[in-house]
Amino acid sequence: MTTVTGVQARRAIFASWLxxxxxxxxxxxxxxxxxxxxxRFLQSxxxxxxxxxxxxxxxxxxxxxxxxxxxxxxxxxxxxxxLAGAISAGLIVRDGLPVxxxxxxxxxxxxxxxxxxxxxxxxxxxxxFVATLATMGIARGLTLVYTEGRPISGMGDAxxxxxxxxxxxxxxxxxxxxxxxxxxxxLLTQTRFGLHVYAIGGGExxxxxxxxAVNRVKLLTYGISGLxxxxxxxxxxxxxxxxxxxxxxxxxxxxxxxxxxxxxxLFGGVGSVLGAVVGALIVGVLGxxxxxxxxxxxxxxxxxxxxxVLAVAVDxxxxxxxxx
Amino acid sequence: MSEAQPLLQMQRIxxxxxxxxxxxxVDLTVYPGEILALVGENGAGKSxxxxxxxxxxxxxxxxxxxxxxxxxxxxxxxxxAQRLGxxxxxxxxxxxxxxxxxxxxxxxxEPAGAVPGTIDWQRLYxxxxxxxxxxxxxxxxxxxxxxxxxxxxxxxxxxxxxxxxARLIVMDEPTSSLTDREVETLFDQMRALKAQGVxxxxxxxxxxxxxxxxxxxxxxxxGELVGTEPVAGLTEEKVIRMMVGxxxxxxxxxxxxxxxxxxxxxxxxxxxxxxxxxxxxxxxRGEILGVAGLVGAGRTELAETIFxxxxxxxxxxxxxxQPVTIRRPAQAIAQGIGxxxxxxxxxxxxxxxxxxENIVMAVLRRLTRLGLIQGARAESIARDFVARLxxxxxxxxxxxxxxxxxxxxxxVIAKWLTLKPRVLxxxxxxxxxxxxxxxxxxxxxxxxxxxxxGILMISSELPEVLGVSDRVLxxxxxxxxxxxxxxxxxxxxxxxxxxxxxxxxxxxxxxxGL
Numbered sequence: 001m002t003t004v005t006g007v008q009a010r011r012a013i014f015a016s017w018l019x020x021x022x023x024x025x026x027x028x029x030x031x032x033x034x035x036x037x038x039x040r041f042l043q044s045x046x047x048x049x050x051x052x053x054x055x056x057x058x059x060x061x062x063x064x065x066x067x068x069x070x071x072x073x074x075x076x077x078x079x080x081x082x083l084a085g086a087i088s089a090g091l092i093v094r095d096g097l098p099v100x101x102x103x104x105x106x107x108x109x110x111x112x113x114x115x116x117x118x119x120x121x122x123x124x125x126x127x128x129f130v131a132t133l134a135t136m137g138i139a140r141g142l143t144l145v146y147t148e149g150r151p152i153s154g155m156g157d158a159x160x161x162x163x164x165x166x167x168x169x170x171x172x173x174x175x176x177x178x179x180x181x182x183x184x185x186x187l188l189t190q191t192r193f194g195l196h197v198y199a200i201g202g203g204e205x206x207x208x209x210x211x212x213a214v215n216r217v218k219l220l221t222y223g224i225s226g227l228x229x230x231x232x233x234x235x236x237x238x239x240x241x242x243x244x245x246x247x248x249x250x251x252x253x254x255x256x257x258x259x260x261x262x263x264x265x266l267f268g269g270v271g272s273v274l275g276a277v278v279g280a281l282i283v284g285v286l287g288x289x290x291x292x293x294x295x296x297x298x299x300x301x302x303x304x305x306x307x308x309v310l311a312v313a314v315d316x317x318x319x320x321x322x323x324x
Numbered sequence: 325m326s327e328a329q330p331l332l333q334m335q336r337i338x339x340x341x342x343x344x345x346x347x348x349x350v351d352l353t354v355y356p357g358e359i360l361a362l363v364g365e366n367g368a369g370k371s372x373x374x375x376x377x378x379x380x381x382x383x384x385x386x387x388x389x390x391x392x393x394x395x396x397x398x399x400x401x402x403x404x405a406q407r408l409g410x411x412x413x414x415x416x417x418x419x420x421x422x423x424x425x426x427x428x429x430x431x432x433x434e435p436a437g438a439v440p441g442t443i444d445w446q447r448l449y450x451x452x453x454x455x456x457x458x459x460x461x462x463x464x465x466x467x468x469x470x471x472x473x474x475x476x477x478x479x480x481x482x483x484x485x486x487x488x489x490a491r492l493i494v495m496d497e498p499t500s501s502l503t504d505r506e507v508e509t510l511f512d513q514m515r516a517l518k519a520q521g522v523x524x525x526x527x528x529x530x531x532x533x534x535x536x537x538x539x540x541x542x543x544x545x546x547g548e549l550v551g552t553e554p555v556a557g558l559t560e561e562k563v564i565r566m567m568v569g570x571x572x573x574x575x576x577x578x579x580x581x582x583x584x585x586x587x588x589x590x591x592x593x594x595x596x597x598x599x600x601x602x603x604x605x606x607x608x609r610g611e612i613l614g615v616a617g618l619v620g621a622g623r624t625e626l627a628e629t630i631f632x633x634x635x636x637x638x639x640x641x642x643x644x645x646q647p648v649t650i651r652r653p654a655q656a657i658a659q660g661i662g663x664x665x666x667x668x669x670x671x672x673x674x675x676x677x678x679x680x681e682n683i684v685m686a687v688l689r690r691l692t693r694l695g696l697i698q699g700a701r702a703e704s705i706a707r708d709f710v711a712r713l714x715x716x717x718x719x720x721x722x723x724x725x726x727x728x729x730x731x732x733x734x735x736v737i738a739k740w741l742t743l744k745p746r747v748l749x750x751x752x753x754x755x756x757x758x759x760x761x762x763x764x765x766x767x768x769x770x771x772x773x774x775x776x777x778g779i780l781m782i783s784s785e786l787p788e789v790l791g792v793s794d795r796v797l798x799x800x801x802x803x804x805x806x807x808x809x810x811x812x813x814x815x816x817x818x819x820x821x822x823x824x825x826x827x828x829x830x831x832x833x834x835x836x837g838l
Contacts, residue, residue, distance in 0.1 A: 191441045192434050195423075199431050202420035209402050209418060211432035269422050 022314055023262050023278045030282060034289035041292055048171060052239075054284035055173035056081065056232035060251060061258035061276040062184045063114075063225030068259055069188075069201045070218050071268030072121060072128035074225040076113060078251035079139035081233030082244070084110045086143045088234055089152040089243035092159065099158040107230045113139055114226015118219035136252070144245050153242030163238030173235050180228065184273045197221060201268025257304075258283055261311050282311070329394055331356045331523050332377075332410075332492060336388030339372055339381060346372040349387070350549045352542055354492060357521045359514060361534040361555070364544035365567055365758035370527055373544070374494055378412045379405045411485035412494045419469045419477055419484075426452035426465035429484045455483040459513055475506035482513060486522075493517065494525045499533060500756060503619045503784075504819070511537050529758060530785070531560050545569055568760045575763040576791030577770045584609045587645070588778040589661075589747045591630065594639035599625035600802045603639070607747065607778040612769060614793030614810070615782045617822045622802035623782045624666055627749045630780075631663045632656045643746060657686065662740030664733070666751040666782075672736040673724050680706035680720030682735050687742045709738040713768060730761025737768065748772065749780045754788060766792055786815045800824040 034041040060077045067074040088106030091097040097105075113135055120131035165172040188194035196217045199207040208214045232251075237243045262279030264271025286307060290300045332354040339347040347369045354360050364370050375381045377390070379399035389396050392408050399405050402412070419428045426449045435451065437444040452465035461479050469477055478498055485493045495514075499507045514524055514537055526538055534541055535555055543550040543566040550566045589607040594600060600622045607613050615623050628634040630641060632650040641648055643659050650656045656663070665671035674682055683706045684691060691702050706720045713734045717727055724735055733753060740748060750769070754762045769792065773779055783789045789796055790810040798806040798821035806821030 190437070190443065192436075192443055193441065195427060195431070195434060195443060198423060199420055199427075202422045203418070206418045206420055207431065211403060211406075269420070 020263060020272075020275070022318060023275055023282070023311075026261070026311055026314075027278055027282050027285065030285050030289065034285065034292065038289065038292040041289060046288065046292070048174075050281070050284050050288050051174045052171045053288070054280055055177045056236045056248065057251060057254045057258060057283065058177045058277055058280040059180050059228050059232040059235070060255035061262070061280045062180055062273055063228035064252075064255040064259045065262075065264050065271060065273050065276040066184070066188075066197060066221040067128070067225045068256075068264045068266065069197050069268055069271060070221050071201045071204065072218070072222070073132060073256065073266075074114075074117060074222065074229075075129065075132040075252045076117060076136040076139055077225065077229035077232070077255055078248040079136045079143065080110050080113050080226055080229035081236060081248040081251065082246070083113070083139045083143045083146070083233070084230035085233035085237030085247065086147050086152060086243040086245065089155050089159075089237055090146060092155045093152050099156060103159070103162075103234055106234055107227060110230015110233065111223055111227040114223040114229070115219065117226060118222030121222065122215045122218050140249075147243065147245040149245055151242045151244050155237075155241075160238050160241050163235055163240070173239065176231070176235060180231070181273055181277055188273060193217065193220070198269055201265075201270070203269075254280070254283055257308050261308065282307075328355050330354065330391070331358075331393060333391040333394075334373070334377065334388075335391065337373065337376060337390070338384045338387035339369075339376060340384055345547055347376075347383075347547045350544065350547070351388075351552075352549075353552070354523045354525060356491070356523055357518050358540065359518055359524045359526055359538045361538035361541045362525055362527050362544070363529075363531070363534065363541060363563065363567060364550075365760055368544040368567070369547040370544055371496070372547075374412065374496065374525070374527070377405065377410060377494065378402050406488055409489055409491035410494070411488055411490035411492070412496070413478065413481045413485065413498060414496050419480060421470035422468060424466050424468050425456070425463055425472070425480050428469055428480060429455060429465070429487050451487070452483075455487045456480075458486065459483055459516070473506075475502045475509065478502070478510065479513065482517075486517075490522065492523045492525065494527070496527045497529065497756070498526075499528060499530060505618075507533070529756065531563055531759075532787070534563070535560065543567055564759055567758075575759065575766060576788075577763075577767055578794075579770065579774075581610055581770065581774050581794075584611065584776075588643065589630075589780070590640075590642040590645075592640045592642075594626070594629060594641065595637050596625060596629045596634045597637050599634060600629060600799075603799075603804055605797055605804065605807075607780055609778055610773050610776045611794045612773050612779045612781055612792055614789040614796040615780065615799060616784075616786065616789045616796055616818050617799035619784065621799040621822065623799050624751055625802070626799070627663060627751055627780070627782060630656070631661060631749065657743065660743070660746035662743060662745040662748045664736050664740065664748070664750045664753060666755065668729075668732055668736050672739075673732060675725040676723060678721050679710065679715065679717050679724055679727070679735055682724050683709050683720075683738045683742060686739050705742060709741065713738050713741075714764065728758075728761065730757045730764060733757060733761075733765060734768070737765075741772075745777060747778045747780065749782075751782045752784065753781060754783075754785070762788075786818060789818070790815065798822050 040046055060081070063077060064074055084106040087109050088102045091102035091105060092099055117132050117135055120126045121128050124131065162172055167175060188197060196207065196212045199212055200214055200217055204214060233248065236247055240247065258280035259271065259276045260266065260279065261282050262271065262275030262277070264276055283304065286304060287300065290303065295303070330353045334350065334352040336349045336351060337347055338349055350369065350373060352373065362370050372381065376383050377399065379401045382400070390399065397408060399408070429452050430448050434443045435447040449465045456463050456465060459479060459482060461476070461483065463472065463476055463480065469480065472480065482493065498510060502510065517524060528534060538555050540552055540554050541558060541563060542552040543563065545567060586609045587606040588609045592604045594603040603626055615626070617623050625634060629636050630650070632652045632655055641650060648659050650659065669675060674685070680703060684702045687705070688697060691698050703720065710717065710720055715731050715734045715738065717731060724732060727735065754765055757765065769779055781792060790813065793810050796808045796810050796813065796818065797804055798808065798818055800822055801824065805824060808817060
């Protein structure tokens with residue numbers, strides 16, 4: 001039996017492939033540009049540094065991707081990271097709890113705030129933007145209250161190992177994000193849960209009618225986003241050797257930018273974890289390259305904004321090709 | 325058939341919404357392997373009845389019962405309905421565009437893989453392949469649904485329904501956006517389902533289709549059952565009479581129109597690459613010029629090019645003999661061209677705004693003084709048009725969204741009439757509108773033509789094209805392939821021109837509009 005795929009459909013499929021490819025092309029272009037512009041960029045120490053430094057944003061972008069795939073968003077990730085880091089550090093330093101118990105509690109805090117986001121969205125019927133904006137404020141506020149606005153340090157080597165340790169010559173944060181990305185990729189592409197995440201974003205009512213447990217799946221995606229934000233907070237705290245109350249401010253924007261650059265639709269149902277990772281690397285490479293070129297930090301933000309707009313514009317253009 | 329145990333009996337079903345009785349003691353019976361047509365004007369209660377069957381609404385507590393295979397059942401949710409073997413295919417397709425066909429068919433029922441929580445993709449696609457083969461559908465189950473044409477998406481829905489072991493499939497206006505060929509394919513599928521003992525409830529506004537495909541017809545009017553009869557003993561006129569409760573003599577109207585030979589719109593060699601090629605025609609003052617053709621023949625694109633929504637790469641447009649340049653809709657409007665688009669909800673109306681606001685939208689500039697809208701004048705214009713076009717609405721403050729399709733269409737037309745257009749382009753003006761309201765739209769078009777407006781009407785319904793137009797143009801693959809006098813042309817003539825073949829094609833074997 002022959003398969004009907006008209007010229008139009010074939011062109012659309014090509015455009016869709018092209019669209020998925022754009023993000024890699026952008027990353028490659030940046031890499032080539034900075035390699036030519038600075039001889040330090042391609043040095044292995046610099047490249048490893050990019051992969052280590054961006055671990056928290058990559059991990060947050062994975063969670064953000066899930067929240068966005070179900071048609072939501074999670075603005076609280078930066079604050080949740082700070083809170084999880086602060087509580088885990090505080091429990092060790094102030095209360096003398098064992099390192100791993102404290103870190104586990106930090107993760108549970110992230111998960112709990114994520115689930116709270118889910119409850120507000122699913123049962124409270126709040127728009128995700130508003131619900132997570134509120135928890136963003138709450139989590140940051142709790143961090144400041146808990147730390148009394150001062151850094152907490154002195155967690156010990158077992159903790160800081162997660163930020164600066166090396167296993168088989170690979171930095172630990174890189175191992176962590178590679179594992180998280182692999183797990184998330186498998187979860188989204190191989191499991192019922194993953195299929196249901198895409199289905200909900202593509203048509204919530206349709207999914208519900210098909211018997212998908214829409215509420216549970218949405219609740220879990222927000223939970224996962226919170227949990228990963230917590231994990232990102234632990235890595236950040238470990239790398240900085242201290243829990244800073246104002247750490248990770250604005251990271252939610254980087255995570256959203258990474259996801260959007262990576263082709264995750266703001267309307268849900270479309271996108272992949274791998275895309276988001278590449279998106280996060282684009283943001284990271286851009287920042288690193290500009291540092292090497294001695295671009296001052298204030299204009300850097302302007303350039304980052306412009307790159308985001310350009311990348312999304314290219315994306316919208318190829319999307320139009322695809323739908324023509 | 326009548327001796328067989330009915331598959332479904334809905335007995336004395338009533339449904340009351342606050343302030344409205346939507347259904348009064350309605351009975352509906354479906355036998356195994358039967359195609360039952362359900363007809364009625366908009367608001368007659370068809371969709372309420374079907375939603376009760378699908379478990380979206382519960383019937384009133386004091387109403388009758390639903391028997392499934394002779395057993396009384398209560399259907400609380402679409403899931404309940406699905407478990408019984410009832411599947412619903414909606415006008416708005418219930419497929420997820422970014423998922424592939426196989427995933428759509430088995431969503432929520434994925435075959436489990438070896439590791440808990442995972443999916444056995446190979447089995448999923450193999451099973452999907454089987455379901456598609458059963459319907460003879462040449463579709464790759466790994467194709468994303470958004471890449472499929474509408475008709476194939478509907479087939480995928482049918483495949484999904486069959487994979488659920490549906491015994492009864494409700495199809496709500498499945499043909500409204502299909503081409504004749506696709507309708508034929510759908511009907512073949514329906515016959516195949518019937519042969520497998522599956523029953524279908526078929527809802528359509530196209531009465532011709534009912535006579536082609538259905539075994540019996542159930543007619544509703546104002547929430548009440550008018551009757552159920554075998555198709556064999558019925559005529560279209562009889563069904564219309566049952567639906568509207570009165571005789572609708574000749575719903576097409578041609579009166580008071582003068583046979584003017586003065587061209588108001590002349591199009592010469594109009595080309596928009598990839599859409600229309602070298603189109604030339606004249607539209608006369610007071611004339612209704614029909615444009616027939618298959619979906620995708622370039623008719624809408626022609627209208628869009630004239631109206632400035634699409635670039636014209638070659639050709640001339642003249643209005644009252646004067647060449648005009650139209651690159652944007654605003655220029656077309658300034659020249660006195662109005663365009664009533666095909667998708668009135670998305671392109672013709674501001675659904676959340678009021679009837680009055682919608683009507684005056686195009687003349688706001690004239691109603692504005694020092695940047696402020698003169699409310700009283702706007703209201704009086706809106707009232708005037710509501711009265712003139714007999715738009716049925718409780719007030720001009722009513723949101724357009726709450727009006728029936730026919731009245732919404734009148735609001736769109738009213739909006740253009742406020743500009744006193746020379747030319748009015750109507751794209752599928754009666755799509756999804758019931759018979760009674762259709763007659764009113766035709767009446768309105770006739771009046772406008774009598775007042776000298778030149779009307780270009782795009783329509784896929786051949787009886788409409790032949791009944792309403794003074795002349796008929798036919799398009800095929802972006803070109804004009806024929807011009808006919810509707811008083812002498814037959815539907816076959818037009819279909820031949822529309823399919824680009826001289827004769828003997830199979831596209832007109834009783835499909836839509838034939």
